[in-house]
Amino acid sequence: MAQTGKASVEFTGFAGVFHRLKKNKMSIVGIIVLIILALIAIFANFLAPYSYSKQNLAHQFEPPSKQFLLGTDEYGRDILSRLIFGARISLLIGFIAVGIALVSGGTLGAIAGYYGGIVDEVIMRIMDILLSIPSTLLAISIAATLGPGLFNLMIAVGLSSLPQYARVIRGSVLSLREQEFVEAAKAVGSSNFRIILKHIIPNCMAPIIVQSTLGVAMAILTASGLSFIGLGIQPPYPEWGAMLSGGRGYIRDFPHMTAFPGLAIMITILALNYLGDGLRDALDPKLKR
Amino acid sequence: MEQTHPMVEVTNLKKYFKTKRGMLHAVDGVSFSIRKGETLGLVGESGCGKSTLGRVMIRLLDATGGEVKFWGEDILTYSARKMKGMRKKVQIVFQDPYSSLNPRLSVSELIAEPLLVNSVYPSATDRNRKIGELMDTVGLARRLMNAYPHELDGGRRQRIGIARSLALSPEFIVLDEPVSALDVCIQAQILNLLNSLQKQFGYTYVFISHNLSVVKHVSDRIAVMYLGKIVELSDYKSLFVEPLHPYTQALLSAIPLPKFGKKRDRIILEGDVPSPIEPPEGCRFQVRCPYSQDVCREKTPELRELEPGRFVACHFARSLVPAAGKSGQQN
Amino acid sequence: MEDKKLLLDIQDLSIHYVVESGTVHAVENLNLSLAPGENLGFVGETGAGKTTTALGIMGLVPNPPGKIISGKILFEGEDLLEKTEEQMRSIRGGKIAMIFQDPMTSLNPVMTVDKQIAEMVLLHNKLTEQQALERAEEMLELVGIKRERAKDYPHQFSGGMKQRVVIAIALACNPTLLIADEPTTALDVTIQAQVLELMHELRRKINTSLIMITHDLGIVAEMCDKVAIMYAGKVVEYAPTEALFTHPGHPYTEGLFNSIPDLDSDEEELKVIQGLMPDPTDLPSGCAFHPRCPYAVEACSKGVPPMVEIEPGHFVACPVRGKPYLHLGK
Numbered sequence: 050m051a052q053t054g055k056a057s058v059e060f061t062g063f064a065g066v067f068h069r070l071k072k073n074k075m076s077i078v079g080i081i082v083l084i085i086l087a088l089i090a091i092f093a094n095f096l097a098p099y100s101y102s103k104q105n106l107a108h109q110f111e112p113p114s115k116q117f118l119l120g121t122d123e124y125g126r127d128i129l130s131r132l133i134f135g136a137r138i139s140l141l142i143g144f145i146a147v148g149i150a151l152v153s154g155g156t157l158g159a160i161a162g163y164y165g166g167i168v169d170e171v172i173m174r175i176m177d178i179l180l181s182i183p184s185t186l187l188a189i190s191i192a193a194t195l196g197p198g199l200f201n202l203m204i205a206v207g208l209s210s211l212p213q214y215a216r217v218i219r220g221s222v223l224s225l226r227e228q229e230f231v232e233a234a235k236a237v238g239s240s241n242f243r244i245i246l247k248h249i250i251p252n253c254m255a256p257i258i259v260q261s262t263l264g265v266a267m268a269i270l271t272a273s274g275l276s277f278i279g280l281g282i283q284p285p286y287p288e289w290g291a292m293l294s295g296g297r298g299y300i301r302d303f304p305h306m307t308a309f310p311g312l313a314i315m316i317t318i319l320a321l322n323y324l325g326d327g328l329r330d331a332l333d334p335k336l337k338r
Numbered sequence: 339m340e341q342t343h344p345m346v347e348v349t350n351l352k353k354y355f356k357t358k359r360g361m362l363h364a365v366d367g368v369s370f371s372i373r374k375g376e377t378l379g380l381v382g383e384s385g386c387g388k389s390t391l392g393r394v395m396i397r398l399l400d401a402t403g404g405e406v407k408f409w410g411e412d413i414l415t416y417s418a419r420k421m422k423g424m425r426k427k428v429q430i431v432f433q434d435p436y437s438s439l440n441p442r443l444s445v446s447e448l449i450a451e452p453l454l455v456n457s458v459y460p461s462a463t464d465r466n467r468k469i470g471e472l473m474d475t476v477g478l479a480r481r482l483m484n485a486y487p488h489e490l491d492g493g494r495r496q497r498i499g500i501a502r503s504l505a506l507s508p509e510f511i512v513l514d515e516p517v518s519a520l521d522v523c524i525q526a527q528i529l530n531l532l533n534s535l536q537k538q539f540g541y542t543y544v545f546i547s548h549n550l551s552v553v554k555h556v557s558d559r560i561a562v563m564y565l566g567k568i569v570e571l572s573d574y575k576s577l578f579v580e581p582l583h584p585y586t587q588a589l590l591s592a593i594p595l596p597k598f599g600k601k602r603d604r605i606i607l608e609g610d611v612p613s614p615i616e617p618p619e620g621c622r623f624q625v626r627c628p629y630s631q632d633v634c635r636e637k638t639p640e641l642r643e644l645e646p647g648r649f650v651a652c653h654f655a656r657s658l659v660p661a662a663g664k665s666g667q668q669n
Numbered sequence: 670m671e672d673k674k675l676l677l678d679i680q681d682l683s684i685h686y687v688v689e690s691g692t693v694h695a696v697e698n699l700n701l702s703l704a705p706g707e708n709l710g711f712v713g714e715t716g717a718g719k720t721t722t723a724l725g726i727m728g729l730v731p732n733p734p735g736k737i738i739s740g741k742i743l744f745e746g747e748d749l750l751e752k753t754e755e756q757m758r759s760i761r762g763g764k765i766a767m768i769f770q771d772p773m774t775s776l777n778p779v780m781t782v783d784k785q786i787a788e789m790v791l792l793h794n795k796l797t798e799q800q801a802l803e804r805a806e807e808m809l810e811l812v813g814i815k816r817e818r819a820k821d822y823p824h825q826f827s828g829g830m831k832q833r834v835v836i837a838i839a840l841a842c843n844p845t846l847l848i849a850d851e852p853t854t855a856l857d858v859t860i861q862a863q864v865l866e867l868m869h870e871l872r873r874k875i876n877t878s879l880i881m882i883t884h885d886l887g888i889v890a891e892m893c894d895k896v897a898i899m900y901a902g903k904v905v906e907y908a909p910t911e912a913l914f915t916h917p918g919h920p921y922t923e924g925l926f927n928s929i930p931d932l933d934s935d936e937e938e939l940k941v942i943q944g945l946m947p948d949p950t951d952l953p954s955g956c957a958f959h960p961r962c963p964y965a966v967e968a969c970s971k972g973v974p975p976m977v978e979i980e981p982g983h984f985v986a987c988p989v990r991g992k993p994y995l996h997l998g999k
Contacts, residue, residue: 068689229438233502236398237452238425251442383857491945521714521946522884526928526939533937548858555930555939578932592862594887596929598914606866607859610827 069331076327082320090137097130102285110303120305122295128306131287132313138288139317142203142272143265149207150268151261154214159245161215162222173219176212184209188271192280202281206271210264217260221253255332262325266318273314289314343410344371345542346395346510351404353387353394360616364390366566367404369641374509377536377543379557379574381550381589385611386563388546389433392512395544396428397421408510426456429503433515435495439487446483448498449473452505472501477531493524500531504539512544517552529556550593554578559647562586565614565622568641571649582650584627584658621653629658675743676878677703677726677846682740684718684725687733691950695721697902699740700976703895705845708872708879710889710910712925713899716946719882722899723848727767728757745845763793766839770851772831776823782834783809783819789841808837811874813867829860833867840875850882865891886929890914895982898922901947901957906991907976908983918985920962956987964989 070076089096098118105125113120119128161172179187188209195201225231226249234244273290275281282288284295289310296306353365365387372378380388393399395406397413405412413424432438439448449469452458459465473480476497487495496516503511513532517525533556535541547553553560554574561571562583570583581587588605607626621639624630633653641651679701686693696718703709713719724730726742728749742749744765749757761767769775777785786805790796796804806816812833823831832852839847849868853861865888872879881892889896889910896913898906898921906919917923924942944961947953953960959969966989976984977991985991 229432229434230440232393232398233430233432233438233499234440234451234455236396236425236430237502237506238422238455239451240455243455248440252440383859493945522925522928523714523942524945526930526941529930530938530941550858551930551932554932588859592858593932594861594865594885594891595932596886596890596914596926598890598911604862604866606863610829610860611857 066328066331070327073327073330075323076331079320079323079327082316083324086136086140086317086320089133090140093133093137097127097133099127099130101126101131101134101287110299110306112303112305119309120303122292122306123299126285128292128309131292132289132309135287135289135292135310135313136317138199138282138286139269139272139314142199142206142288143269143321145203146206146210146268146272147261147264149204150210150214150264151257153208154211155218155250155257157211158215158218158220159222159250162219163226163241163245163249169219172215176215179212180216184267185271185274188275189278189280192275197281197283199282199286202272202275205275205281206268209271210267213264214257214260217256218250218253221256222249225249225252259325259329259332262321262328266321266325269314269317269321345374345409346372347405347407347410348395349405349407351391351394351406352402353390353399354402357615362615363566363617364614365394365401366614366617368563368566368568370561370568370571372542372544374542375536375540376559377545377557379553379560380544380546380563381548381553381560382563383548383589383611385565385614387566387614388563389514391563392430392514392544392546396430396510396512397424398430422456426506427508428510428512429506429508430512430514431496431499431503431516434519435492435499436487436519438499439495441487444484444486445473445478445490445498448487449501449505452502456506458506468505472504475504475535476501477527491524492520493527496520496524496528497531500528500535504535508541510542510544512546514546515548516545518547518549525552532556550589562589565612565617567622567651568649569623569651571641573647576648582644582648582655583623583652584629585623588628621651628660629654630661631659674705674746675702676705676707676745677701677880678741678743679722679726680741680743682722682725682742683738684721684730684735685738686735688950693949694902694952695735695949696725698973699902699904701897701904701907703846703878703880706876706878707895708881708893710893710896711880711882711899712884712886712889712896714884714946716901716949717899718902719899720850723767723850723880723882726848727761727765728752728754729761759793762789762839762844763842764844765846765848766842766844767848767850768832768835768839768852771855772828772835773855775835776831778823781820781822782814782826782837785834786838786841789838793842804841805837808841809834811840811871812837827860828856829863832856832864836864836867836871840871840877843875844877846880847877848880848882851884852881853888854883854885868892886914886925898925901949901952903957903973903986904976905958905986906984908985912980912983918979918983918991919958919987920964920990921958923990924961 103126105121108117108121108125109123111117111121117127117129119132122128157172161169188205191208192202192205195205231244231248234248272281272288273293276288276290277294282291284291292310293307296303296310300307348371349369351365351368355362355364368391370378380391382388390399394401401414406414408428413421416424446466446469449472450465453465453468459468469483470480473483478494478497478501482490487498516532517528520528529552536543545553545556557574559571559573560577561568562585563569564585570577570581570586577586578590581590588607591603591605605628609626612625619638620636621634624634627634631654637653639651639653641649643649644655679699682696682699684696686695699722711719721730725737726749730737737750740750783802783805786808787798787801790801790804791798806819809819810816814830814833823834826834853864856864881888883889893910895907895909897904898919900921906913906917906922913922917926927940928942930939942961947957947960953970955970955972956974959965962969969989974986974988976986978984979991979993
């Protein structure tokens with residue numbers, strides 16, 4: 050590695066990551082889509098032409114028209130407006146569920162990785178038990194136990210993916226624990242808590258970011274699945290999965306009721322996946338160093 | 339010249355690691371003392387235990403046995419709380435300027451760490467002032483305060499490591515191969531810096547290195563280690579003029595001299611460095627020693643003082659006779 | 670440079686790496702030559718361009734981002750840069766072999782050592798597998814490893830032994846030129862002594878020319894007939910070993926010698942070269958060394974100094990210090 054007084058020849062740090070990310074066209078598409086979605090979610094009140102819950106029985110099952118751009122559902126509610134408000138709910142679920150999983154799973158994983166020994170064994174065996182249950186099933190069980198509602202849905206989805214985050218972070222912590230800068234922190238008297246929080250976790254950002262980005266996609270899918278079978282979001286809240294479920298019975302005659310929510314889900318997941326893949330590649334050269 | 343008490347007294351220090359193949363004797367009964375203001379060089383090849391010894395001395399690793407006395411008190415018996423106070427006085431500089439700095443912290447954050455952890459300058463202004471002073475001391479331009487390690491070269495990074503170790507105004511610093519990862523020209527700059535710091539602040543150093551020329555340059559006394567034991571300990575001049583232990587002799591003769599025409603008689607040791615796992619009885623070096631006799635296999639030589647200030651762990655120091663049947667055949 | 674039939678003649682070689690932040694001038698207008706049977710020491714610090722030059726000779730410069738901008742690499746009279754990949758493949762290992770610094774990663778961990786040597790033999794010779802394995806065992810003996818160990822795997826050998834295996838592979842086809850890139854840097858000093866001793870012995874037995882890339886002037890003093898000192902992509906001094914050690918011409922060479930603690934003397938402070946190696950994407954104008962040079966004058970920042978022969982065979986790229994017959998004054 051050339052030792053120079055000025056910055057090294059390749060970009061490193063955030064500038065470098067962004068630079069490399071820019072080159073990956075699909076992840077740029079992903080970012081743009083997500084930004085649009087976020088804006089839609091934030092400004093839903095202004096963008097939606099109609100309310101998401103107002104029923105209009107005179108206009109049931111209408112196909113897309115000038116008045117109702119994406120058509121109406123079985124209660125005459127405007128699908129476009131419901132999709133717009135649904136974006137808010139889906140994104141909220143995605144991020145909060147991931148947040149819950151990250152904080153709880155991450156903490157457990159960090160403790161397991163850093164202290165090792167019996168602490169590690171106990172925590173990881175519990176994780177193994179949780180992992181042996183398919184995560185959707187786990188989410189269903191938790192949701193069924195907690196009962197319906199947006200908040201409970203977020204908890205259920207979050208906790209069901211907890212073990213993955215524990216695993217990922219434990220792996221990072223294990224390798225970082227042996228780094229000399231951790232020894233250096235010990236040598237000046239840093240407490241274990243400080244070392245984990247200030248030295249180790251910030252250096253795990255790469256796998257955390259990748260896991261989280263893809264995790265939001267999974268969370269949205271899982272939430273949609275739960276709403277599809279009737280757990281989680283209760284009507285009239287317009288969660289995309291619930292909308293899919295609602296249109297299930299009319300798929301032959303009125304496919305637009307399922308097609309559009311389905312498309313919305315698909316686009317969001319794709320965007321998140323492209324972004325996640327791009328981030329993983331962009332963060333990799335930094336890891337290789 | 340004599341002081342009442344040496345600052346550091348290490349007695350029979352041991353560090354063993356349990357491995358799948360048996361007990362690894364990384365440090366196996368090491369004893370020496372260091373006077374205030376002195377630099378003790380610790381020299382040896384990979385696996386000799388010098389890095390482990392450095393870390394055990396300041397309790398970065400827990401010892402398996404023995405004593406480490408600083409100012410007469412055995413720090414191995416200190417409670418965690420007392421040890422934290424001790425950390426202000428004993429510090430360490432690491433070998434790898436790339437992995438010993440947290441890549442997420444800026445230069446000033448890195449140097450601030452010891453100050454923050456020990457609540458030394460509660461006010462941020464005082465802290466920043468101290469950081470600036472430290473940077474001046476080690477020759478880091480103040481404009482680099484908010485730079486990150488990856489933006490800087492090895493020499494500058496090592497200066498950060500040194501500044502960090504000086505933050506708490508220690509009295510004793512373990513330098514673990516501080517210049518090995520640096521290019522020759524930068525190495526010289528750092529060596530000069532360490533030298534001038536010692537002159538200015540009176541630090542006591544343990545300088546660990548595998549590079550004998552560097553060690554000679556910085557040390558007052560040098561201890562040569564082999565497989566967890568000290569085989570020779572003397573002042574730097576005598577060690578090079580008259581190395582007593584066969585390993586020291588081989589080590590010295592192995593160094594290619596950057597001088598034309600000075601080809602010396604090289605003692606080529608047979609075989610490889612044996613494993614420190616479950617070492618056999620007797621002298622650790624006898625397998626490769628060109629002078630080994632039967633007694634070397636049976637009895638472990640103790641480190642004894644052959645003359646004032648010169649210690650050797652060899653049954654036949656100053657009366658070495660080439661062993662029968664040893665030729666240059668390498669396996 | 671002499672008129673004898675040269676084994677290797679590098680003329681005006683320039684290799685650049687194009688990266689995001691600019692162009693790295695890894696090697697700039699390099700001129701170097703090697704006569705048959707000669708050992709050349711190639712000295713410089715990290716980033717000077719030594720490995721890039723070696724890769725250039727081997728045709729292994731990664732492209733992208735590396736690009737050979739100009740120059741000729743004449744090996745036995747033929748320009749290697751004009752050759753096709755297929756032609757280079759038969760030259761690599763056959764006529765020119767290279768060994769690298771880290772023996773840990775140079776060997777395939779899942780192949781026995783005899784097979785790895787045999788692989789090299791079979792690539793360049795029409796032999797049966799049995800004959801190749803036999804040759805492999807001969808090579809192992811040559812480098813001082815007992816034949817019984819032929820079927821062992823690399824992890825069963827220590828670092829020094831691994832490097833011997835690497836040397837055995839490199840010499841298996843009797844190459845005319847061996848390029849060794851810091852072959853002993855990763856080894857302990859006593860093991861390094863063993864390997865250097867081995868290379869001495871081999872030199873007596875096999876007539877392979879050697880380019881020894883190293884930062885260790887001690888190794889150069891022992892092993893090499895000629896030395897080239899590299900700085901920021903250029904050769905700044907080129908001389909027979911004796912001349913270089915007794916009266917170096919270039920200020921950088923002088924600085925290198927001053928930076929090494931001398932085993933024989935007792936000075937407290939080392940005369941260091943101030944500053945750092947320049948950024949390879951932003952080299953100083955004129956002589957790349959002038960910002961750090963204690964003897965620099967204004968002209969040094971204006972033009973790149975040419976290599977001047979200050980005595981037969983001794984070339985220095987410094988108009989200020991590299992004056993012909995300067996050594997007579999010492």
